[in-house]
Amino acid sequence: MVPHLGPMELVIILVLVMIIFGVGKLPEIGGAIGKGLREFRQAQSEVEELTKPVEADKPGQKSAK
Numbered sequence: 001m002v003p004h005l006g007p008m009e010l011v012i013i014l015v016l017v018m019i020i021f022g023v024g025k026l027p028e029i030g031g032a033i034g035k036g037l038r039e040f041r042q043a044q045s046e047v048e049e050l051t052k053p054v055e056a057d058k059p060g061q062k063s064a065k
Helices: 005-021 025-052
Strands: none
Touching: 005 025
16 A cells, blocks of 8 residues: 655655755756656557557448458
């Protein structure tokens, strides 16, 4: 079970991150996290496209034979 993170907990986590990594590294870390999320979403959409069932001819459409 995941505990609920309130505003005070988030502030404490942010302060700890700033102490550990320093203020100068935060943009670099944020960029790396953003790049990783973009790559994950792209891979996820590619997998969804590959596993998407092939749609049968829709009613009312003539098949291209």
